[in-house]
Amino acid sequence: MSWLRRLFSKSRQLAGTDLSGNRYFEIVGETGNKECDYVPGSIPVEWEAWLRGKRHHPPTMEELMERKQRAQLLARKVAELEEKEAQMMLDKPEIGHASATVYDKVDGEDQTSTGNEFQPASWKPK
Secondary structure, X not given: OHHHHHHHOOOEEXXXXXXXXXXXXXXXXXXXXXXXXXXXXXXXXXXXXXXXXXXXXXXXXXXXXXXXXXXXXXHHHHHHHHHHHHHHHHHOOOOOOOOOOOOOOOOOOOOOOOOOOOOHHHOOOO
């Protein structure tokens, strides 16, 4: 099918490739017409912006490498933070249920229950 397209279409010029091996082309002689040969779901944001006309010049390989390094740094920081949080959860003593409020007993204060003495009919609101 691609040979048919090459036979009947205008010539195209390679604009660049990305880190996944996708190739991006500009159609020579027509303004704003761009196309690419790609693996579905693997188009980087920079190339997609160029294809949609959001940026004038195609991204450079250095720009793509910088973005990949930033993503790796972010993933590493997230992993470190999750590990630190898991360690904090292990170090923290478990007190009661998460939804139950825990009140510490004040020294010298005896806990008394009114459950056996309470009479519902004896209380009248003012």
